[in-house]
Amino acid sequence: MLLTRPRTTTDPLWQLTADCAGDVRPERLDLLVGVYRDDSGAAPVMDAVRAAELRLARRSPSKAYVGPAGSERFLGAMSALLFADDRLSARAAGVQTVAGTGALRLLAELLAATGPDRTVLLGTPAYVNHPAILAAAGLRTAIHPVTADGSAMLAAVDAARPGDVLLVQGCCHNPTGLSMPVALWDELAAALVRRGVVPFVDQAYFGLGDGLDEDLEGMRRLLRTVPDAVVAVSASKAWGLYNERTGAAFVLSDDAGHRTQARTLLENIARASYSQPPAHGAAIVEEILTDPVLTGRWRTELETMRLRLGSLRDGLAGLTGFTGLADQRGMFLTLPLDAAAMLRLRSDHGVYGLPSGRVNLAGIPSSRLAEVAAAIRAAGRALVPSS
Ligand SMILES: Cc1ncc(COP(=O)(O)O)c(C=O)c1O
Incomplete structure (x- = not known):
């Protein structure tokens, strides 16, 4: 028999996405999956990406295997962008991966292989796939609440054992929208060093919070302080x-030998999983980041996306009376609505978000902001502050 333990569950996101697609009401609005949409509701290909693709097509690069580590030029450009500091980049060894999820999984496998007794400290609510990825790699997790002041996270680090790991999102936390201030990153760095806990940073939404460098600054400071990450x-x-x-x-x-070993281990894990990463997306990023003109175009487009998200967020905060929403950052917004209110939002108004209250801000056309805000007020009537 193929399935000896057939009972399993699916992420409600995909079921709700299918429900929304099947909803015949013209006003239905999909605020579920985290894909950026412009004001017309399209999920556009960025101009810089399109320009890079045209160049690649003209040059007809080879489709030969890229090797388990992927493109060295892509890795160099990505490392320069993220770490923005030659000394930090010199301490980094990397491999190209199958998106952020592939990177999380390879690193989780690496952490499990190099420290089978580790516990990973994980803030909750967590990105929905984090617990599954850690469990798939055989890692034990201990959860603590995500709070704006980071107090539970710092207490968890203070109670951890050397070699344990803290999984932390780099900015624009999915789903809470929290971006840690630099002072908290500094405090965290000191606690990690004190306890010998290894930071595991997940960077997915940089550029969509307070600006590209602003979103990466906390991580950069932390990485300059800790010996390993x-x-x-x-x-x-x-x-x-x-x-x-x-x-x-x-x-x-800090240890060159550890870097080399870690990279070989990552390559071996990749080799035994999917062998080699897909090349096209990395070639696009490489083309953009190694050409100042394309880099400039990309940064401008990213900034346009960020500003659109910010104006939608501020607009919703004002129109709903939930003023605290303005403090969140990134593509997602967590509304202070419970699952019953989110169900009302779906069934009475055709606005689809997750039962946790998470909505993809980018899915709201600005022309419908007032209507969505009114729907949120109506669905959450018991909770809405009176104006
Ligand atoms: C916090 C976080 N990390 C990682 C990912 C993984 O993204 P991807 O695998 O599509 O690159 C996501 C996607 O939604 C995310 O929200």
């Missing part, structure tokens, strides 16, 4: 390359 990077959001599955996994260490 691992960083998973997704190119899905910042370059809109969702279905190209583009990302990178980096290991940072």
